[in-house]
Amino acid sequence: MGVRDVEVSLAADDGVVLAGTLTLPAGEGPHPAVLLLHGSGRLDREGNAGRVRLGLGSSLAAALARVGVATLRYDRRGVGGTPGDWRSVGFDDNRRDAEAALRALAARSDVRTGAVGVVGHSEGAVHAMSLGGLPGVAAVVLLAGFARRGEDALRWQAEKVAGGLPAPLRPVARALVGRQVARVEASGADVVRVFGMRLNARWMREMLVHDPRSALAAVRVPVLAVTGEKDVQVDAADLDVIRDLVPGDVEVHRVPDLTHLLRLDHGVPSVRSYPRLLRGPVDADLLARVAGWLAHRLDEASPHR
Template sequence: MRNTDLTITTPDGTPLAGTLSTPDDDGPHPAVLLLHAAGRLDRDGNAARTKQNLGPVLAEALARRGIATLRYDRRGVGASPGDWLSTGFADNRDDAVAALDALAARPDIRPGIGVLGHSEGALHAMSLGSRPGVAAVVLLAGFARTGEDALRWQAEAVARGLPAPLRPLVRLAIRRVIRLKASGPDVVRVAGKPVNARWTREMLGHDTRDDLARIRVPVLAVTGEKDVQVDPEDLRRIRDLVPGPAEVRQVPGLTHLLRLDPGRPSILSYPRQLRRPVDDELVETTTSWLARTLTTGGSRQG
């Protein structure tokens, strides 16, 4: 696998630092744009205290199947300039569009690009799914409802996995976050910590069902049975909403971090989960589906 530095120029001129991973042969190659979960994440899906390492794992697996991958640092993260705390949900979507365009413009990349998103990245993948030049969409832990409804579901699921004395604190924190949907400054303090109010406000008001209803290329949606941040039942809604071919899979034992965990579903197990690798079967399922779809289904691109 070859790794090449690639700069993505956003609509407002911000240069995002990325990595294009390609197979060892000269190509042109089919390609996938990788979009990570919410937070201050770099191109590998890592934050200071949360090392998911999703980017390298998927890039290596896809390269073995002859597929290139583009991933990038978010604004204000890693080698990308900007202010992460004041970057909106819509900014992240527009940056994803710019990354898609940069990938499609390369002569070493074949027409018909796949978009793979995890968590917040899945929401942006839904938006990109109806754009010209997109041939396949993979949604890892994506929801089919408004952001506010998803956050309320998440609050209850997270609370159930905590000791009883902590549950009211989670519900109180979520109520405070939901109040941010009222107009106000881009950055506010909640419980003494700065919060990206602009991102929160835009995400709460976003309804993914509108985007899903416009996707006519093949979709693979995967959510873990033990996900406490996204309702696995939304897989059924995704299948029903997408007018194109849609395959959905609920994976037993899989969590939001894309690891298998034998214990009770809880965010308290996240540190332990992150000491293990991304689930091999998930990587196999995802990359084999993309290889089949981008090889045989490119003519159905939107």
């Protein structure tokens, strides 16, 4: 039996059905498995949002299947096959949905008991930090995850992104973020308008006050954390915080030329390079590093050893 994709339906705590894909490796199960959590916004199970196609889901699932590990990923609320309005879904809702998906994955008969991990990218990495302390999680991979209060992470990102724009646009970009934060904090609505744009205010309010450091200190399983030196959305220096806070086995990598999009860029880092970078694939070395690390760690965690 070869590698195969299985369409799955996952029940969230409030009854909403999350639509997803489970990629199973060749051979008979049960298999070690991971839950993949994507970044922020209107993302489907592959990490794509409209024309912005990160393609992390299928790329990572293929790399993991080659080393015998299954991968589950799902559409966010209001995206793809999952009902709802993505603009009114909170940061905490995303974490709760991830917990429900994790429970569903661990309960499957084709998934090996005790050999389930979590991989998160960007916002997904922050939720993976929270899931890493739950019973039954055997390994955690953090790709470009921040390790500071959400508002501090957002303001760092805003400054880096503004610095990579043409000089006349920099003050506008800085003012936009400041206006967004002020408008969101002053409102109790799920959705607000800032400069004519509809903004998920509930998500932002919850993200701004979230501090992942206590979750990191509660993770007792092995952790792999990777952030690129060319990342303009997450400070690679947060890897030091992750290494210092996780009490168990932690491995960190600050990768030269790796961007937030998990592609390499040998030029000056800027969000203006994103359209060009997205025409290429996810970095093969990163995929191989993650797959090899997870295969080893989940095999160590398996009861059959």
